Amino acid sequence: MGGHSCCYKQKLRKGLWSPEEDEKLIKHIAKYGHGCWSSVPKQAGLQRCGKSCRLRWINYLRPDLKRGTFSQQEEDLIIELHAVLGNRWSKIAAHLPGRTDNEIKNLWNSCIKKKLRQRGIDPNTHKPLAEVEGGDEKVPSNGEKNSSSNDLRFPASPANDKLAAKELTPSTSAVDKPLDESTTPKGSSTPTKELLLDQLLATHESTLSCRSSISMGCFPLPQLSRAPDFCGNPTTLAALPISSNPLLWLNHTATQYDVNPELNCNIAISTDAPSLSTTILSTSMVLPPSCAGDDATNWYAGNCDSSRRSMVNDATSMALQSSCSFDSGISAWSDLTPDKDVQVHLGEDNQDLKWSEYLHGAFPATAATQAQCQPLYLDVKRGGQFAMNGLSTWHQSPQLQQQSHASDIYAKDFHS
DNA sequence: AAGGCTTCCAACCGCCACGCG
DNA sequence: TCGCGTGGCGGTTGGAAGCCT
Numbered sequence: 001m002g003g004h005s006c007c008y009k010q011k012l013r014k015g016l017w018s019p020e021e022d023e024k025l026i027k028h029i030a031k032y033g034h035g036c037w038s039s040v041p042k043q044a045g046l047q048r049c050g051k052s053c054r055l056r057w058i059n060y061l062r063p064d065l066k067r068g069t070f071s072q073q074e075e076d077l078i079i080e081l082h083a084v085l086g087n088r089w090s091k092i093a094a095h096l097p098g099r100t101d102n103e104i105k106n107l108w109n110s111c112i113k114k115k116l117r118q119r120g121i122d123p124n125t126h127k128p129l130a131e132v133e134g135g136d137e138k139v140p141s142n143g144e145k146n147s148s149s150n151d152l153r154f155p156a157s158p159a160n161d162k163l164a165a166k167e168l169t170p171s172t173s174a175v176d177k178p179l180d181e182s183t184t185p186k187g188s189s190t191p192t193k194e195l196l197l198d199q200l201l202a203t204h205e206s207t208l209s210c211r212s213s214i215s216m217g218c219f220p221l222p223q224l225s226r227a228p229d230f231c232g233n234p235t236t237l238a239a240l241p242i243s244s245n246p247l248l249w250l251n252h253t254a255t256q257y258d259v260n261p262e263l264n265c266n267i268a269i270s271t272d273a274p275s276l277s278t279t280i281l282s283t284s285m286v287l288p289p290s291c292a293g294d295d296a297t298n299w300y301a302g303n304c305d306s307s308r309r310s311m312v313n314d315a316t317s318m319a320l321q322s323s324c325s326f327d328s329g330i331s332a333w334s335d336l337t338p339d340k341d342v343q344v345h346l347g348e349d350n351q352d353l354k355w356s357e358y359l360h361g362a363f364p365a366t367a368a369t370q371a372q373c374q375p376l377y378l379d380v381k382r383g384g385q386f387a388m389n390g391l392s393t394w395h396q397s398p399q400l401q402q403q404s405h406a407s408d409i410y411a412k413d414f415h416s
Numbered sequence: 417a418a419g420g421c422t423t424c425c426a427a428c429c430g431c432c433a434c435g436c437g
Numbered sequence: 438t439c440g441c442g443t444g445g446c447g448g449t450t451g452g453a454a455g456c457c458t
Contacts, residue, residue, distance in 0.1 A: 015451090016426070038443065054444075055427065090446060105447075106425050422456070429449075436441090 013047040017056055021046055025053055026061055059100045066098025070107055078104055079112060083126040 013021075028034075028044035034057065037050035046053060059065075070078075074096055081092045089101035089108075096104065113123040120129050 014428075016453095036443080051444080052427075058445095059426070087447065101446075102426075109448095110424050418458100420456105420458085422454100424452100424454085425450105426452095427450085430447095432444105432446080434442105434444085436443105437439105 011047070012041075012049050012052075014052075017048075017060075021048070022056070022061060025056060029057060029061075059102045064098060065100065070099075074099070075107070075112060075115075078108065079116070079126075082108065082112075082123075 017025075024044045024046055025040070028040060032043065034040055034054070037054040040046070040050050040053045041048045044053070048056075077096065078092060081095055085091045087105075089105045093099050093101040093104050108123075116123040116126075117129065121127070122129050122131075
């Protein structure tokens, strides 16, 4: 793709991905991780270039994607981040857990821009349209990229162009780092990007989080699943690696919750987990009946919120699953919507649950549990500001708020 | 009902940065 | 230092779906 040698070597498929292709890619990554993307299509048996596979995974198949419509808080945050960062969508996306740069970019171009104009705000400069059109404000001729990069709060300068051109890695991004002195003259009252971002992120932190983003090793779900004695002993999942999927935060400075004393089962919910938009905060747990005392049971948590377009998911769920298999083989995340009835077998009991009952979040366990896996890398967001004082925080949807005690829910689901 | 128009978004393109030999 | 391979990013596009007349 795009001048990459791999694209010229053979006739490669283009265009939309078929479910079969998705399945192949998911299977492959579940088993081996992606490793070198250029080798993925060959190993996975796909007539695609590595770049296309990577894009498909990142933008669509990755299990930690939130999907669904953007909440108002998210939109507000995007607007504010755009005012500071400009069209650096990946940087903006780093502050919106579960959202991709492509998604945000599309939202901006199709929706937010329009809304801002309707409100009389120039989407490029974030200034009133009248002021911009008045001629005082020059709209840069070299396109939106520069116009937004050199946001009004950061006077256009070669240094800023340089900053825009060479953005920093997440850990040392402009978000986390003061601007170069040349961009913020001494004695100037112009706030730094860091300060602006801190302010706006602090504003949003009750509803959205991920103040910084770090890239760290994550593991294929099969490895996630290797939580020893999860059900059999009063241990926690502290050994599990953290995932960017908020529904996978079962470790990391974790707080333990005795979910079901009868099962002697503690669940550790990360207190480092970023807060979530309320659209995805309602969480329930489903544990298969065969969990108790089953040493061989492999556990993993997953999320699949693959709802498309108008579907707003108020009930993204955490599913802690034992080894299971799917009647229909591996389903693409996009197929695993709550209303689809994929049959799920739970271990040897062969108890069937409809997918909608099983809730979002199954990673294909047949492939997953067989795997000897290499780490795969996901962009893992760590929200240091997240404060979760109890499981009730996880139940912000109106429906689940009615269920007064989280433990009741868990207990119920455990027993079920 | 049908054709044209609009909207939305998944995927592609082109470019750049980086690592490695 | 250079060339190559690769990953990542932002801009753009094609087509499916929805809307309008």
